[in-house]
Amino acid sequence: MTALYWQLAVVSTVLLAGIFLSRRAALLAAIGWTIWTFLKVRYPKLMVIQGGLAWGAYLGVVVYQNMHGAVAEADNRAKALAAQLAQVAASERLVASAVQHPPSGSWTVIDGKQHRAALFKAFSDARTVLCIASGWLGSAAADQQFLVELKNALRRGVDVYLAYGWQTSAGTHETSRVTDIALSELREIARSSDASRGELHVGCYANHEKLVIVDDYLIVGSFNWLSNRQVTNNERSVRIDDPAFASKEAQRLKRLVAQDRVL
Structure with a gap:
């Protein structure tokens, strides 16, 4: 049961570091947990599991941030398109005004x-x-x-x-x-x-x-x-x-x- 708590701590700290701080912070957390695991854990199987959880959590951070960046980029593109459409509409109104009221x-x-x-x-x-x-x-x-x-x-x-x-x-x-x-x-x-x-x-x-x-x-x-x-x-x-x-x-x-x- 103690091992499970440690594994939860590994995953949560890496994820939280990536979500609330930065990808670099998550990477440092994963590296820190990996070093700690090899120094403190005596069972090879458990070492592999805990190290895998640390790097799996880091991979999750990378995927999350990439998806978040893609969403932000799509949002920026949508805003730029909206601005361009608004400008086109303003130009069309200018032309229409000139046609209707020479x-x-x-x-x-x-x-x-x-x-x-x-x-x-x-x-x-x-x-x-x-x-x-x-x-x-x-x-x-x-x-x-x-x-x-x-x-x-x-x-x-x-x-x-x-x-x-x-x-x-x-x-x-x-x-x-x-x-x-x-x-x-x-x-x-x-x-x-x-x-x-x-x-x-x-x-x-x-x-x-x-x-x-x-x-x-x-x-x-x-x-x-x-x-x-x-x-x-x-x-x-x-x-x-x-x-x-x-x-x-x-x-x-x-x-x-x-x-x-x-x-």
Whole structure:
């Protein structure tokens, strides 16, 4: 009966170590019980049984943690898919709104390398708000000219909202050195001692929208405003001059940035 109690102690300590601490703790517990068994137990058959129980319990911990990890990964994938579907739905609502209630103003097509000029014009046009959404953020696009225009807009009292964060099907956004450099520059501007009247907000979430929104108009299309500078691929966007429509979209983007703000 005493042997049974010891065997229960072996199994329970290894399992509890794995469940409440870590796989490494369970491994150490299994190793410790194995050493203790060979030093204290005098019967070979009992040694094999007790050692087998220790390592069987450790194997159970490994299986449990692998299953738990698979469930967590599936949950993350489901959340990422839900976020992407929500974004698709938001884009569909944007299109539907434009179809059902056509903007009262004019439409202007922006092509190829015109996008960078349109971006800097938006910086200078903005009076109270400027929103820029892109799949990615990089220092190539957020270059010195971009940063100068950003500082000038903030000094004029413009609130600037930047959004990025395209995610894979696993629900992850893979950052790179160019993203880190851009974020570092933006942080420096945000905490600058310059007497800026406007505020800088940066959000990272499951985003694939490409938008520029200022007070009186918005630009929607294919161009990644915060990561593309060379414009080597075919890019096309439309500027929609409609203050009410622009304001509505700006409010939506502000909420998204606020929910996942990184700066």
